[in-house]
Amino acid sequence: MQLVPYLIIVPLVAAFLIPIAGKRMKDIPPVLAACASFTLAILSCLIAAAVITCKVAVYKVGNWPPPAGISMVADSLSCLVLVTVNTVAFLVAVYSIDYMKKYTDTWKFYALFSLMLAGINGVLVAGDIFNLYVFLEIAAIAGYFLVAFGVEAESLEAAFKYAVMGAVASVFIFLGIGFLYSYTSTLNMADMAAFMTMNNSPELVVFVSVLFLMGFGLKAALVPFHSWLPYAHSQAPAPVSAMLSGVSIKVLGIYALARIFFNVFGFSHAISSILITLAVLSMLVGGLLAFGQTDIKRLFAYSSISQIGYIALGLGVGTPLAIFGALFHLVNHSIFKSLLFLNSGSIEEISGTRDLGRISGIISKEPVTGYTNLIAAFSICGMPPLGGFWSKLIIILACIQANRPVLAFIAAIVSILTLAYYFRALTPALFGKEKGEGGSGQKAGWAMAIPMVVLAVLAIAGALLIVPSSANGAHILLKDAASVLTNGKNYAMMIMGAM
Amino acid sequence: MSEYLLCLILFSIGLYCVVRKRNLIKIIIGIGIMEYAANLFFVLAGYRKTGRSPIFSADQQVLNMVDPLPQAVVLTAIVIGLALTLLLVAVSIKIYEKYGTFDITKINKLKG
Numbered sequence: 001m002q003l004v005p006y007l008i009i010v011p012l013v014a015a016f017l018i019p020i021a022g023k024r025m026k027d028i029p030p031v032l033a034a035c036a037s038f039t040l041a042i043l044s045c046l047i048a049a050a051v052i053t054c055k056v057a058v059y060k061v062g063n064w065p066p067p068a069g070i071s072m073v074a075d076s077l078s079c080l081v082l083v084t085v086n087t088v089a090f091l092v093a094v095y096s097i098d099y100m101k102k103y104t105d106t107w108k109f110y111a112l113f114s115l116m117l118a119g120i121n122g123v124l125v126a127g128d129i130f131n132l133y134v135f136l137e138i139a140a141i142a143g144y145f146l147v148a149f150g151v152e153a154e155s156l157e158a159a160f161k162y163a164v165m166g167a168v169a170s171v172f173i174f175l176g177i178g179f180l181y182s183y184t185s186t187l188n189m190a191d192m193a194a195f196m197t198m199n200n201s202p203e204l205v206v207f208v209s210v211l212f213l214m215g216f217g218l219k220a221a222l223v224p225f226h227s228w229l230p231y232a233h234s235q236a237p238a239p240v241s242a243m244l245s246g247v248s249i250k251v252l253g254i255y256a257l258a259r260i261f262f263n264v265f266g267f268s269h270a271i272s273s274i275l276i277t278l279a280v281l282s283m284l285v286g287g288l289l290a291f292g293q294t295d296i297k298r299l300f301a302y303s304s305i306s307q308i309g310y311i312a313l314g315l316g317v318g319t320p321l322a323i324f325g326a327l328f329h330l331v332n333h334s335i336f337k338s339l340l341f342l343n344s345g346s347i348e349e350i351s352g353t354r355d356l357g358r359i360s361g362i363i364s365k366e367p368v369t370g371y372t373n374l375i376a377a378f379s380i381c382g383m384p385p386l387g388g389f390w391s392k393l394i395i396i397l398a399c400i401q402a403n404r405p406v407l408a409f410i411a412a413i414v415s416i417l418t419l420a421y422y423f424r425a426l427t428p429a430l431f432g433k434e435k436g437e438g439g440s441g442q443k444a445g446w447a448m449a450i451p452m453v454v455l456a457v458l459a460i461a462g463a464l465l466i467v468p469s470s471a472n473g474a475h476i477l478l479k480d481a482a483s484v485l486t487n488g489k490n491y492a493m494m495i496m497g498a499m
Numbered sequence: 500m501s502e503y504l505l506c507l508i509l510f511s512i513g514l515y516c517v518v519r520k521r522n523l524i525k526i527i528i529g530i531g532i533m534e535y536a537a538n539l540f541f542v543l544a545g546y547r548k549t550g551r552s553p554i555f556s557a558d559q560q561v562l563n564m565v566d567p568l569p570q571a572v573v574l575t576a577i578v579i580g581l582a583l584t585l586l587l588v589a590v591s592i593k594i595y596e597k598y599g600t601f602d603i604t605k606i607n608k609l610k611g
Contacts, residue, residue: 137582153594
C-alpha cells in the first residue's frame with residue numbers, strides 16, 4: 001500500500017510551507033491547513049476502503065524489510081481511528097479560519113496544527129514502538145504550544161502544567177521501551193509480540209505495564225493522572241480544545257495503550273482489572289467533579305474524563321462485544337466532544353464569557369450554535385436514537401453479558417449523572433431568557449457554522465455504525481477493528497503475513 | 500550492576516526535583532535529569548563488555564561490538580528532550596513576565 005506514508009508527508013509538508021507563506025500573505029495558511037487536512041481525510045477513507053478488503057496494509061520505509069527496517073502499518077483499528085481523526089481535524093481546520101481571526105500571528109497556529117496532525121497520524125500508522133514514541137512526542141509538544149497559544153497568564157500556566165506532566169509521562173514511556181528493547185532486542189511491535197509469545201517473562205511484562213499505564217494513562221487522562229486536563233482543555237483556543245479532547249487523548253492515550261497491551265503483551269487478567277479500576281474511577285470522579293463547574297469549557301473537560309472512562313471500561317472488560325462498544329464510543333465521543341468544544345468557542349464569542357451563570361438564551365441569539373449544541377449534548381447524555389446512546393448501551397450490555405452486573409450498574413448511573421449535569425448546565429444557557437449583557441452578540445460566520453452542522457449530522461449518523469449490512473463499510477471497519485484487539489497477539493502473525 | 504543503580508539514583512533525583520521543587524527553572528532541570536537517566540539506561544542496554552564501536556572495515560574482523568541501535572534511539576530522544584526544554588523555558592519566561600515570579604505555588608490563577 002503506497003498511500004500510507006502520505007498520511008505523514010502531507011501534514012509535514014503543510015507545516016513546512018505554512019511558515020514560509022504565512023509571514024507575507026495572511027490568507028494562505030488557513031487555506032493550506034484546510035487543504036492538507038481535507039487531503040488527509042480523503043486519503044484515510046481510501047486507505048480504509050482498501051483495508052476493508054485486504055485487512056492490513058504494510059509499507060516498508062526505504063524498502064528495508066522489517067524487523068530491521070521501519071514499517072508503517074495500517075490495519076482496521078488504525079483505519080477506524082484515522083478516518084475519525086482526519087474528518088474531525090478537517091472540520092476543526094475549517095472552523096479555525098473564522099475563529100482564529102481574533103488572534104495575531106495565526107500562521108504559527110496553522111503550522112503547529114499541521115504538525116500535531118502529522119504526529120497523531122504517525123502514532124496511528126507506526127509499526128514500531130519507538131516511532132510510536134517519536135510521533136507521540138511530536139503531537140504532544142505541538143499540543144503544549146497550542147495550549148499556550150493565547151499567551152495569557154492562565155493559558156501559560158495551563159500549558160506549563162500540561163507540559164511538565166506530559167514530559168514525566170513521556171520519560172516513563174521511554175523507560176518502558178528501554179526495558180522492552182533490552183529484553184526482546186527489537187523495536188518492531190509485530191516482532192516483539194512474536195518474541196514475547198515464545199519467551200514470555202511475566203515479571204518484565206508487569207513492570208513495563210506499570211510504566212506504560214502511568215505514561216499512556218496520563219496522556220489519556222485516566223483518573224489518578226487527570227489533573228492537567230481541565231486546565232489545558234479549558235484554557236486552549238476552542239479549535240485546539242476540540243482537537244485535544246476529541247482526538248489527542250484518544251490517540252495518544254487509549255489507542256497506544258490498547259495497541260501495546262492487547263497486541264504486544266496479550267490481554268491478561270491483571271491488566272483487565274487495573275483498566276477497569278481506572279475506568280470506574282474516571283467515570284465517577286469526572287462525572288461528579290463536572291457538577292460543580294461554572295466554566296462551560298471546564299464542564300466539557302471533566303465530562304471528557306468521564307467518557308474516557310467508558311472507553312477504558314469497555315477495553316478492560318475485554319469481551320468482543322465490550323471492545324466493539326468501546327471503539328464505537330471512541331468514534332462517537334470524538335465527534336460530539338469536538339462539536340461541544342467548537343460550540344463553546346462560538347458561545348464565548350456570542351456572550352463574551354465562559355461563565356455558565358452569565359450565558360443565556362443561546363438558541364434565540366444564535367440558532368445554529370444552540371441546536372447543534374443541543375444535539376451534541378443529547379448524544380453525550382445517551383438519548384436514543386443518537387450515536388452516544390447505542391455505544392453506551394452496548395458497553396452496559398457487554399458488562400452484563402460478561403457477568404459484571406456491578407460495572408453495568410455503575411455505567412448506567414454515570415450515564416444518568418451525565419444527563420443530570422448537562423441538563424443543569426445547558427438548560428439555562430440554551431433556553432434561558434436573553435439577558436443581552438456583554439459580548440459582541442456577533443453571529444458565527446459560515447466557516448464556523450458549517451463544521452458545527454456537519455459534526456451534528458455526523459453525531460446523528462453515528463448510530464448507523466451499528467447497522468450490520470454488507471453495504472455498510474463503516475460497520476465492517478468497526479467490527480474488524482474490534483477483532484484486531486480481540487485477536488490479541490495474532491497481530492504479529494497478521495503483520496508478518498502481510499509482509 | 501552498579502551503573503544501573505546509579506541510573507536509578509539519577510532518575511530518582513530528577514523525579515524528586517520535579518515533584519518537590521517550587522521554582523519553575525528547577526522543575527525544568529529536574530525533567531532534564533530524568534531524561535538523561537532514561538537515555539543513560541537505554542545506552543546501557545546496548546552496552547557489551549569489551550565491545551568496540553560497530554564500524555565495519557575491510558581489514559579487520561569485528562567479533563564483539565556494542566549494539567548500535569540504542570545509540571541511534573537515544574540521539575533521537577535527546578533531540579526531543581531539547582525541543583521540550585526549549586518549550587518549557589520559553590513558557591516560563593512568559594510566565595515570569597505575567598506573574599513576576601518563578602514560584603509555582605504563587606502561579607495559581609486557575610482554580611478547581
